[in-house]
Amino acid sequence: MPEFLHLTPPKEALQKLLTNLEVRNPRSEILETRHALGRVTGEDIITSHPLPEFPRSTVDGYAVNAQDTFGCSESLPGYLTLVGEVIMGKKPSILLTPGSCTLIHTGGMLPDGANAVIMLEDTQTVQSRKERNSYSQEVEIRHAVTEGENVLQVGEDVEKGEIVIRAGTRVRPVEIGGCMALGIVNMRVAIKPIIGIISTGDEIIHPEKKPRIGQVRDINSYSLAALIDSAGGNPIIYGVVSDNLEQLKSAAKKAISECDAIVITAGSSASSRDTTAEAIAHLGEPGVLVHGINIRPGKPTILSVCTGKAVIGLPGNPVSALVIASLFVVPLIEYLLGLRLTHPHSTVLAKLNINVSSQAGREDWIAVKILPISRNHQDSSRNQAEEEINWIAEPIFSKSNLIFSLVKSDGLICIPLERTGISAGEIVEVSII
Amino acid sequence: MPEFLHLTPPKEALQKLLTNLEVRNPRSEILETRHALGRVTGEDIITSHPLPEFPRSTVDGYAVNAQDTFGCSESLPGYLTLVGEVIMGKKPSILLTPGSCTLIHTGGMLPDGANAVIMLEDTQTVQSRKERNSYSQEVEIRHAVTEGENVLQVGEDVEKGEIVIRAGTRVRPVEIGGCMALGIVNMRVAIKPIIGIISTGDEIIHPEKKPRIGQVRDINSYSLAALIDSAGGNPIIYGVVSDNLEQLKSAAKKAISECDAIVITAGSSASSRDTTAEAIAHLGEPGVLVHGINIRPGKPTILSVCTGKAVIGLPGNPVSALVIASLFVVPLIEYLLGLRLTHPHSTVLAKLNINVSSQAGREDWIAVKILPISRNHQDSSRNQAEEEINWIAEPIFSKSNLIFSLVKSDGLICIPLERTGISAGEIVEVSII
Numbered sequence: 003m004p005e006f007l008h009l010t011p012p013k014e015a016l017q018k019l020l021t022n023l024e025v026r027n028p029r030s031e032i033l034e035t036r037h038a039l040g041r042v043t044g045e046d047i048i049t050s051h052p053l054p055e056f057p058r059s060t061v062d063g064y065a066v067n068a069q070d071t072f073g074c075s076e077s078l079p080g081y082l083t084l085v086g087e088v089i090m091g092k093k094p095s096i097l098l099t100p101g102s103c104t105l106i107h108t109g110g111m112l113p114d115g116a117n118a119v120i121m122l123e124d125t126q127t128v129q130s131r132k133e134r135n136s137y138s139q140e141v142e143i144r145h146a147v148t149e150g151e152n153v154l155q156v157g158e159d160v161e162k163g164e165i166v167i168r169a170g171t172r173v174r175p176v177e178i179g180g181c182m183a184l185g186i187v188n189m190r191v192a193i194k195p196i197i198g199i200i201s202t203g204d205e206i207i208h209p210e211k212k213p214r215i216g217q218v219r220d221i222n223s224y225s226l227a228a229l230i231d232s233a234g235g236n237p238i239i240y241g242v243v244s245d246n247l248e249q250l251k252s253a254a255k256k257a258i259s260e261c262d263a264i265v266i267t268a269g270s271s272a273s274s275r276d277t278t279a280e281a282i283a284h285l286g287e288p289g290v291l292v293h294g295i296n297i298r299p300g301k302p303t304i305l306s307v308c309t310g311k312a313v314i315g316l317p318g319n320p321v322s323a324l325v326i327a328s329l330f331v332v333p334l335i336e337y338l339l340g341l342r343l344t345h346p347h348s349t350v351l352a353k354l355n356i357n358v359s360s361q362a363g364r365e366d367w368i369a370v371k372i373l374p375i376s377r378n379h380q381d382s383s384r385n386q387a388e389e390e391i392n393w394i395a396e397p398i399f400s401k402s403n404l405i406f407s408l409v410k411s412d413g414l415i416c417i418p419l420e421r422t423g424i425s426a427g428e429i430v431e432v433s434i435i
Numbered sequence: 436m437p438e439f440l441h442l443t444p445p446k447e448a449l450q451k452l453l454t455n456l457e458v459r460n461p462r463s464e465i466l467e468t469r470h471a472l473g474r475v476t477g478e479d480i481i482t483s484h485p486l487p488e489f490p491r492s493t494v495d496g497y498a499v500n501a502q503d504t505f506g507c508s509e510s511l512p513g514y515l516t517l518v519g520e521v522i523m524g525k526k527p528s529i530l531l532t533p534g535s536c537t538l539i540h541t542g543g544m545l546p547d548g549a550n551a552v553i554m555l556e557d558t559q560t561v562q563s564r565k566e567r568n569s570y571s572q573e574v575e576i577r578h579a580v581t582e583g584e585n586v587l588q589v590g591e592d593v594e595k596g597e598i599v600i601r602a603g604t605r606v607r608p609v610e611i612g613g614c615m616a617l618g619i620v621n622m623r624v625a626i627k628p629i630i631g632i633i634s635t636g637d638e639i640i641h642p643e644k645k646p647r648i649g650q651v652r653d654i655n656s657y658s659l660a661a662l663i664d665s666a667g668g669n670p671i672i673y674g675v676v677s678d679n680l681e682q683l684k685s686a687a688k689k690a691i692s693e694c695d696a697i698v699i700t701a702g703s704s705a706s707s708r709d710t711t712a713e714a715i716a717h718l719g720e721p722g723v724l725v726h727g728i729n730i731r732p733g734k735p736t737i738l739s740v741c742t743g744k745a746v747i748g749l750p751g752n753p754v755s756a757l758v759i760a761s762l763f764v765v766p767l768i769e770y771l772l773g774l775r776l777t778h779p780h781s782t783v784l785a786k787l788n789i790n791v792s793s794q795a796g797r798e799d800w801i802a803v804k805i806l807p808i809s810r811n812h813q814d815s816s817r818n819q820a821e822e823e824i825n826w827i828a829e830p831i832f833s834k835s836n837l838i839f840s841l842v843k844s845d846g847l848i849c850i851p852l853e854r855t856g857i858s859a860g861e862i863v864e865v866s867i868i
Contacts, residue, residue: 179658
C-alpha cells in the first residue's frame with residue numbers, strides 16, 4: 003500500500019536510477035546532416051580546414067591597401083585608380099599596386115596586395131584622368147581604413163582542427179548550417195533509444211473500442227509515446243496487459259529484450275501496483291531501486307534497473323503518468339542519448355495569481371494556464387526584474403488530475419520539497435508542456 | 436544600395452506581410468491521432484460523451500453511503516458490513532443498502548446506493564459478527580465522509596458537447612492523450628505549408644562539392660529547411676541559382692507554382708539584392724511590400740506577396756538569414772497553419788553580463804551564451820523576482836555574424852527599436868534557438 007512506501011526525494015531518486023545504469027557511450031549511426039535536426043551528435047565534429055578559407059570582404063566597397071587611405075577624410079579626400087572588380091566565386095586575377103583599388107562585394111575574396119576594404123558609402127566614383135588615349139576611373143576615398151578593416155581573415159570563423167560541435171549536442175538548424183559550411187554532409191548521431199510502453203489495468207481498453215460501463219480507454223500508451231518521441235526516443239507500444247502477475251511478467255520480459263528501457267503504467271488498484279513491483283523483481287538485478295517518491299502527483303512511482311536496462315513503473319493516472327515521465331523518463335532518454343545539457347530547459351517566468359499550498363517534504367507539481375499581464379504603465383514601483391515578467395500563472399485545480407485539466411494548461415509549476423506553499427504575487431518558473 | 440532603402444519597423448513589416456495574404460482557413464487532412472504530435476488542429480474537437488462516463492472512485496477504499504459515516508471519528512468509530520468488491524472494468528452488480536460498504540479501487544465504478552468513498556487509511560477491517568452460520572467481515576470507519584467525497588462525477592472532466600480542443604492548437608502529448616480518452620483516434624490537422632527555398636550567389640556551391648578558392652558552400656538552404664521543418668512547414672530545397680535575373684525569375688516562377696510560399700536568400704553583392712527584388716516584381720501583384728527593415732542583422736530583407744503567396748527575400752549572410760527567418764518565416768508558417776498562440780514562446784530570463792550598445796530606431800538581435808549564475812547564498816539584498824534569475828547572458832560578438840558564432844550560442848536577445856543599448860546587470864529575455 004502506498005502509505006507504507008519509503009519515499010525518496012525526487013532528485014535523489016533520479017540520481018539513483020542513472021548511476022545504476024552502465025556508463026557507456028551511446029550507440030551511434032551515420033545520418034545525412036540535413037536529416038539530423040533534433041538528433042544528438044555521437045562524436046566531436048572537428049574542422050578539416052579553416053573558415054573562411056580565403057580573406058573575404060564583409061561589406062560592399064573597394065579593396066584597398068590601408069596605407070593608401072591614411073589621412074583621408076571628407077574634407078580632404080584621397081583618390082585611388084579603379085583597376086577592376088572582384089568576381090564572386092573566383093580568385094581575383096588582379097595584383098593590387100599602390101594607388102589602386104578594386105570593386106568588391108560582400109563575401110568577395112581580397113586580391114593580393116589588398117589588406118582592407120572601404121565601404122561604398124565612404125567613397126564616390128569620379129570619371130577622370132585621361133591616361134594615354136582612354137579615361138581611367140578614379141574613386142574618391144572620404145575615410146581612412148586600418149589594416150584588416152571590413153575583412154574576414156582566414157580561420158576567423160573556425161580554425162583547422164578545432165572542435166566546433168561537441169559529442170552530445172542536440173542538433174539545431176544552426177548546427178546543420180555549420181556542418182554544411184564545412185562540407186560535412188553526413189554526421190554521426192546517437193541512435194534513438196527504444197522505449198517500450200506497457201499499460202496495465204483490467205478496466206483499460208484500446209482507444210478504438212467502445213467502453214462498456216466500468217471501462218476506460220487507454221490514454222497513457224499514446225501520451226507517453228508522444229512524450230518519448232519528442233524527447234528523442236523511439237517508443238514502442240506493447241498495448242494493455244491485465245492486472246495479472248504472470249501476464250505482466252511475460253509482457254515485460256519480451257519488452258525488455260527488445261528495448262533499451264521500458265515503462266509500465268500501473269493499474270489503478272493498490273494490488274496492481276504491487277504486481278508491477280513484483281514483475282520487475284523477476285526481470286533481473288539490481289531490480290527496484292526506488293518505490294515511492296516525495297512528489298505529487300506520482301508518489302507510487304517505481305524506478306528500477308534490471309540487467310543494465312531501466313524499468314520505470316508509472317502511476318496509472320494519466321496526468322501523474324505524464325508529469326512523472328517528463329521528470330524521469332525524459333532525463334533517462336537524454337542520458338541514453340549522451341546529451342550534454344549546455345543550457346536550461348526553457349521556461350516562462352510568471353506571477354502566481356493565487357496562494358497555492360503544499361505539504362513540506364513533498365515536491366508538488368501544479369498545472370497552470372499562462373495569461374498576459376495587463377500592464378499599468380503608470381506603475382513605477384515595480385523593479386526592473388519584475389518589468390520583464392509579462393505573464394500570470396493561474397493554477398488549474400481539479401479533483402483528480404483529469405486529462406483535460408492538463409489539456410487546458412500551458413505548463414507546470416513546482417513547489418519544492420522544503421516549502422509549504424507559494425503565495426499569490428510570487429514569481430514562479432513555468433515549465434512549458 | 437541598402438543605404439537608400441526605406442526602412443520599416445519589424446512589427447509593422449510582419450503586419451504588412453500577413454495582412455496582404457488572403458485570409459482563409461488552412462487546408463487540412465485527416466491523420467491518425469497518435470501521429471499528430473506537433474501538428475496543428477484543423478477543427479474544433481467536440482466531445483460526443485462525458486468523461487468520466489460513470490461515477491469513479493479517486494482513491495483506494497470503501498464505497499459507502501455518506502450518511503452511514505456521519506459522526507464517525509477515531510475515538511468513536513462506526514462499523515459497516517463489507518458486502519463485496521468492485522471489480523475493475525465491470526459495472527458492480529451490488530446495490531448498496533444502508534449499513535454496508537464495498538471495497539473499491541482507484542478508478543473503480545461506484546455501485547448504486549453509494550455516494551462517497553472512504554480512504555483505506557481511514558478504516559480498518561475487523562473479522563467479526565457471526566450471522567447465521569458464517570462470519571461476515573466488518574469495516575471500522577474512523578472518519579466521516581460527505582456526499583461526493585473521493586468521487587469523480589459523470590462529466591467532471593468534460594461534458595458532452597464541450598469544445599475540448601480548439602482549431603488552431605499545436606498538438607502536445609497531452610492533446611493526444613485527451614483525444615484517446617474520447618476515442619478520437621483520427622483527427623483533422625492543418626496540412627504543412629510547403630515552403631520553397633532558393634539560394635542565389637555566383638560564389639555558392641553545393642555543400643558536397645569542394646570549393647575552389649573564392650567559392651563557399653551553401654549553408655542557407657539547409658539551415659532554413661531545418662528551421663521551416665521545426666516550425667511545422669514542409670521545406671523544398673530548389674538549390675543554388677546564380678546572380679542572373681533570367682535564371683532567378685524562372686526558378687522563382689517554378690517554385691511559387693509548386694509551393695505555398697517561397698524564400699530567396701540573396702546573393703551577397705548589392706547588385707544581386709536588386710536582382711531578387713526585380714525577380715519578385717515579375718511574380719505577380721501586389722509584389723514587394725517591404726524592402727528594408729530597421730533591424731540588425733537583416734536590414735536588406737524583402738517581404739512581398741505575389742498573387743496570394745508570400746515571397747521573402749532574406750539576406751545571404753547565414754546568421755542574418757536564420758535570424759530573419761525566425762522572425763518572419765516562422766510567424767508566416769504559423770499563420771498559414773492557422774495556429775492560435777495561447778501562450779508565449781518560451782524564453783529564459785538572464786542577467787546580461789556586459790554593456791551592449793545599439794542604435795536608436797533599429798532593433799538589434801544579439802547572439803548570447805547562457806551560463807549558470809554562481810549564487811552567493813548570503814546575498815539577501817536581491818529581491819524576489821531576481822531570485823528566480825539563474826542565468827547569465829554573455830553576448831557572443833564576432834565581426835560578421837559567422838555561422839559558428841551562432842553555433843556557440845544558446846539564444847538571441849533583442850534590443851528594442853527605442854533603446855540605444857542594454858547595461859550590464861539588466862535582465863534580458865533570451866529566445867532559445
